[in-house]
Amino acid sequence: MRTANSTKIPGLALLLAAMLFSVFPLLSMLSAALQPQGTVPSGLSWPSEPQWHNFADAWNVANITTLATSSAILVLGVVPAAALFATMAGYALGQLRIPGGGIFFLLLLLGLTLPFEVTIVPLYYQIREMGLLNTRLGLILPLIGLNMPFAVFWMRAHFLNVPAELSEASSLDGAGPWRAFRHIQVPLAAPALAALCLLMFLSTWNQFLLAIVLIDDPDKRTMAGALQNFVGQYSTDVVLLNAGALLIMAPTIVVFLVFQRHFVKAMIAGAVKG
Template sequence: MLRSLRDTAPKTILLTAAALFSIFPLLSMFSAALQPQGTAPAGISFPTDPQWHNFVDAWNLANITTLVKSSSILVLGVVPIAMLISAMAAYAIAQLRIPFGNVFFLLLLLGLTLPYEIVVVPLYYQMQSLGLLNTQLGLILPLIGLNMPFAVFWMRTHFQSVPLEISESSWVDGAGPWKAFRHIQLPLAVPALASLGVLMFLSTWNQFLLAIVLIDDPSKRTMAGALQGFIGAHSTDVVLLNAGALLIMAPTILIFLVFQKYFIRAMLAGAVKG
């Protein structure tokens, strides 16, 4: 019993410290958002008369309704398409063993070394030449391409863990590669796809740099991209700033809480099989 406690105590302490380290900033922002407007709150101090209307005021001032629609369009345009393309590419490389598949994979991995700051200028002029500047399509297409290196890497790891005998037996039974992919491989890849979808949702929803460079209209940007304008307009009101920031972060927190089991399952599968 004592030995078990000695083994689990350090892990419990580390997890508790990590949880407090993550939750403390959110609690500080939440307490600040409930203070009277125009004040300068410091630390965590919940008021006796919380000003819940601050969230309503921040919602209206930041035009959150329009931004939610815009961000949702971007997410729906990026995440499903990127998930499908990356799954097919990873399946072809890992299971079908296509010619030069490893070469293509290495070229994709080079994309992981390129930060957005390097490609943003070429992307700007490319979207300009295509006439897609200040359009949501002009942001969706680059985000799909920029997500491909990591997405293919993630899905290839999963498909490599699936025994080749599963695909080979389906081919013997008369199912072609495409039918085997749809009816066998995709159901097996649900945890990996779900966790990949969560990661791409977070990166797309929180996209900041490309949103402000490629789109001039704030109503067509992501919620994170529009945060800059809200900060510029209300930088002196710390209360409204915290309320607006919490509203912008809320969807990402909710999505992670809903899909966390898939994310954890895929991470554990990769740790055991990899």
């Protein structure tokens, strides 16, 4: 018993430290968001009279209703398409072992090593030549492409760990690769696919730099673009900035809390298979 307790204490201490490290910035932002507008918050101090209306004011100032709708449209355009392409490519590379698959996979790995910022200027000129600047489609297409290296790598890792006997048994029953993919492989990939969709949702919802570069209309950008509405030419309202940042973060936190079991399930499955 003493040995078991002695091994649990360091783990609990590390878990508590990680929790405090994650929660403290949020508490600091919340305390700053509840201060009177026009003040400059310092440190972590709960105000004597919390200004809860700051969140409503930040919502209106940042035009969050419009930007939330725009972000939702972008997520619906990026995540399903990227998940479909990544699942099909991962299945082809992990199970079918297509000719030239190794070279294709190396190119994907090269995409993972390429810094995102390096692609901004070429993407801008390419989208401009396509006539898609200042359109949501001009942002959706690059985001799908930028998600592909990691997404295909993720799904390929899953399909590599699926027993080959399943594919052999389905072929003996007369099922071709496409039918086996739809009725056997995709249901088995549900945890990995759900975790991937969660990660792509977070990256798309929080996309800032690419939305600023490719879209001139502020109403067509993502929620993260609302932060610039709190930054004036001569001053910045720190209180409303913190309130707006919390409002922007809230959907991603809620989505992660709702779907975290799928993410954990995919992580555990990968660890057991590996």
